[in-house]
Amino acid sequence: MPRPEPRPRTARRGQLLEFAVLGLLHDGPLHGYELRKRLGTALGIFRALSFGSLYPCLRALVEAGLLAASTADADTGASTSRRPRIAYELTAAGKERFQALVAGAGPESWDDDDFDVRLAFFSRTEAQVRLRILEGRRSRLEERLALIREASLRGRERMDSYTLALQQHGEDRAEREVRWLEELISAERRHTAYGSNLQTQPHTKE
Structure with missing residues (x-):
């Protein structure tokens, strides 16, 4: 079965940013500066995220009714010339949107950047969805x-030592990640089986 046509990179990044923002705000409201910092430290794809990219996304989410923005002075007693800080929090519609996004497990969630963002929110993802994404x-x-x-086999004779080293590095990295994924999949299956056993065991009175 052919893969679906990939989305343009800018569109994919915008949708990932929406997902990440909704996920980070799921625990409570954040100001734009703190949100940008958390996006950069927790998710490598957004390490160089600028306010020029973040704030249009936040405005669009507010306009869509997924976020609510509240304004408060950055420093009580400070000069009134200072710009107020804006805190963002999920609305009921935003929570529903995040739950819909986190339930998805299609082929796009297997790609490099998509997978990293999805993995960051695995604690809020159902076990069967986690397993499908990992597999x-x-x-x-x-x-x-x-x-x-x-x-590597086809072009080894024509490659110089640096190209060979780079190709070997890519192979080693892919092999390590496959082994890591197999460990995660095994742990996920054990966890799922353990939960199923607990649900099916009869309850006995003391």
Whole structure:
């Protein structure tokens, strides 16, 4: 079955930013500065995120009714010339939107940036969805690994030592991630089986 046409990179990044913002605000309201800091420290894809990219996203989410913005003075007793700080929090519609996004497990969630963002919010993702994403990501990495190995065998004689080293590095990195994913998948399956056993065990009175 052919893969769906990939979204333009800018559109994908914008949708990932929306997902990440909604996820970070799920725990409580944040000011724009704190939100940008958390996006940069917790999610590598947004490490260089500028306010020029973040604030249009926040405004769009407010206009869509997914966020509410409240204004408060940055420093009580400070000069009134200072700009007020704006805190953002999820609305009921924003919570519903996040739950809908976190329930998705399609092929896009297996890609590099998408997977990293999804993984950051696995604690709020249902077990079966987590498992589908992990298995999909493993499949994607196994495809990549096969392509790397094929290219290496086909062109090894024409490659210089630096290109060979780079290709070997890519192969090693893919192999490590596949092993890591297999560990996560095994742990997820054990956790799911344990939960199922608890639900099916009869309750006995003391």
